[in-house]
Amino acid sequence: MRPERADDFAAIRALVAAAFDSDGEADLVEAIRASEQYIAEMSLIAEVGGEVVGHVMISRANLRSDGGDRPIVMLAPLAVEPSHQRAGIGSALVHAVTAVAGDRDEPLVVVEGDPAYYGRFGFEPAYEHGIEITVPDWAPREAGQVLRLAAYGASLTGLVVYPPAFDVFAEWAETPPPLRPKDGNRHVHRHDPIGRIDDFADVEIAGDAADDVGITPLEPELSHAIRSLCLERSICGF
Numbered sequence: 001m002r003p004e005r006a007d008d009f010a011a012i013r014a015l016v017a018a019a020f021d022s023d024g025e026a027d028l029v030e031a032i033r034a035s036e037q038y039i040a041e042m043s044l045i046a047e048v049g050g051e052v053v054g055h056v057m058i059s060r061a062n063l064r065s066d067g068g069d070r071p072i073v074m075l076a077p078l079a080v081e082p083s084h085q086r087a088g089i090g091s092a093l094v095h096a097v098t099a100v101a102g103d104r105d106e107p108l109v110v111v112e113g114d115p116a117y118y119g120r121f122g123f124e125p126a127y128e129h130g131i132e133i134t135v136p137d138w139a140p141r142e143a144g145q146v147l148r149l150a151a152y153g154a155s156l157t158g159l160v161v162y163p164p165a166f167d168v169f170a171e172w173a174e175t176p177p178p179l180r181p182k183d184g185n186r187h188v189h190r191h192d193p194i195g196r197i198d199d200f201a202d203v204e205i206a207g208d209a210a211d212d213v214g215i216t217p218l219e220p221e222l223s224h225a226i227r228s229l230c231l232e233r234s235i236c237g238f
């Protein structure tokens with residue numbers, strides 16, 4: 001593992017898009033990289049045999065309280081190339097990048113994601129520590145998490161405010177993609193990176209719905225309900 005370099009950028013874009021089955025997160029990586037919130041030292045890649053197969057970013061956000069805005073850091077996104085998943089690469093990246101954050105005397109790292117995954121690294125529900133993270137309305141409150149580091153102090157409370165680079169996701173968070181009946185093909189969706197969505201529903205969530213043929217949009221309430229179920233059962237990473 002090492003910090004990313006300019007000659008990695010194309011490979012990073014490809015692996016992030018493949019991992020999420022979407023260009024959205026790849027766009028996010030590039031938007032963060034182009035912003036003032038980018039921290040090169042905490043944008044790491046994992047290489048196997050000279051190939052870039054994993055990527056993680058920690059970048060700046062703000063913690064807003066009555067006392068004003070205080071800079072903090074957030075982890076997003078994390079991606080491992082599908083054929084290299086479940087080999088410990090994602091875990092190694094999270095351990096490595098949060099260790100760098102600790103070495104830089106960052107007090108905490110926030111993340112939005114599956115508690116079943118991030119909990120193993122010591123992330124805890126942020127609200128338990130007075131830190132509010134606005135998650136999409138289909139996600140459980142526990143999806144907003146915080147890792148408290150050595151420099152943490154209990155006075156660090158408030159609302160996490162994302163920088164403009166994250167606006168790329170605002171519309172998607174408000175209006176989840178529609179669902180569609182199964183078409184017999186196996187799709188690995190970004191909300192089901194480990195392929196267990198088949199367990200519970202006779203539908204699957206379409207990623208880039210507008211580009212797909214044969215989409216049958218369902219009511220937003222149903223879409224929300226399935227996403228909530230999916231997250232409750234810890235089968236989604238988002």
Ligand SMILES: CC(C)(COP(=O)(O)OP(=O)(O)OC[C@H]1O[C@@H](n2cnc3c(N)ncnc32)[C@H](O)[C@@H]1OP(=O)(O)O)[C@@H](O)C(=O)NCCC(=O)NCCS
Pocket residue numbers: 019020076077078079080081084085086087088089090091092112113114116117190193194234235236237238
């Ligand atoms: C999530 C992701 C980064 C994990 O990377 P990885 O290298 O496969 O993870 P590791 O090998 O370190 O850990 C695998 C473990 O995590 C679990 N896991 C993987 N993805 C998970 C998810 N989305 N939710 C819950 N658990 C998950 C696996 O069950 C496995 O546990 P086990 O070996 O005890 O069964 C990778 O699957 C990925 O890129 N997914 C698509 C993008 C994504 O969802 N990113 C995270 C959101 S920001």
